[in-house]
Amino acid sequence: MTAATTTAARLFRGTATEGRSEDELKELVRHVGAELELAPAEVIIEWAVATFGERFAVTSSMGDAVLAHLASKVAPGTDVVFLDTGYHFAETIGTRDAVEATLPVNLLTITPKQTVAEQDAAYGKDLYARDPDLCCALRKVAPLNEALQQYDAWATGLRRDETHNRVIAPVVGWDDKKRKVKVSPLARWTAEDVDRYIAENGVLVNPLVYDGYPSIGCWPCTKRVPPGEDPRSGRWAGTGKTECGIHA
Numbered sequence: 001m002t003a004a005t006t007t008a009a010r011l012f013r014g015t016a017t018e019g020r021s022e023d024e025l026k027e028l029v030r031h032v033g034a035e036l037e038l039a040p041a042e043v044i045i046e047w048a049v050a051t052f053g054e055r056f057a058v059t060s061s062m063g064d065a066v067l068a069h070l071a072s073k074v075a076p077g078t079d080v081v082f083l084d085t086g087y088h089f090a091e092t093i094g095t096r097d098a099v100e101a102t103l104p105v106n107l108l109t110i111t112p113k114q115t116v117a118e119q120d121a122a123y124g125k126d127l128y129a130r131d132p133d134l135c136c137a138l139r140k141v142a143p144l145n146e147a148l149q150q151y152d153a154w155a156t157g158l159r160r161d162e163t164h165n166r167v168i169a170p171v172v173g174w175d176d177k178k179r180k181v182k183v184s185p186l187a188r189w190t191a192e193d194v195d196r197y198i199a200e201n202g203v204l205v206n207p208l209v210y211d212g213y214p215s216i217g218c219w220p221c222t223k224r225v226p227p228g229e230d231p232r233s234g235r236w237a238g239t240g241k242t243e244c245g246i247h248a
């Protein structure tokens with residue numbers, strides 16, 4: 001038994017599956033956050049599934065299927081939430097479809113309250129070009145917050161090496177805005193770790209990654225990035241905006 005497995009076995013003892021208060025969830029984070037800091041991603045997900053049961057979901061933007069693949073290995077049937085903003089590249093929707101067809105996960109596609117046409121009618125055409133913060137609030141933050149209501153904990157694929165804002169992202173932390181436990185199993189991974197996992201496990205990758213888009217969001221706000229430049233520099237390029245608000 002590895003040290004990580006021993007740690008996981010100890011942490012899993014006495015866990016319940018649902019019905020925790022906010023104070024109990026915060027206490028849980030205080031208790032295990034540091035212990036899981038150095039654990040492998042599989043162990044972190046295993047802990048989350050054992051601790052929260054059906055009140056745990058993985059989210060994926062379908063840049064690749066690494067997190068969904070890890071969850072499918074550790075706990076087949078795990079909910080994987082994909083937010084369809086209405087502005088995705090066709091390749092991103094195709095990756096979502098391929099994940100749903102090939103991995104044993106419960107893929108849930110959620111959408112904003114308004115279609116793009118309804119938003120255009122209410123706020124004017126191409127809100128993303130005039131007020132991307134409001135557009136992200138309507139099409140990303142609000143629908144995800146609503147979808148996560150049924151969970152106590154959610155997992156994201158964010159990594160500390162992605163942006164300055166993310167360098168202190170905990171592996172298991174308290175998301176004060178969502179009032180939920182936020183699990184980042186890949187927080188300590190580097191881009192090289194991701195590439196290695198993809199190669200060794202034949203993981204699905206959004207084809208745009210190989211076409212100059214190392215970080216993929218909505219098509220109006222995502223540009224190609226020249227080789228060697230900051231992988232996230234193609235997101236909201238030239239606006240000063242670096243995050244959609246989901247992780248703020």
Ligand code: SF4
Binds near residue numbers: 217219
């Ligand atoms: S990334 Fe752009 S198009 Fe997508 S929700 Fe945000 S502002 Fe709107």
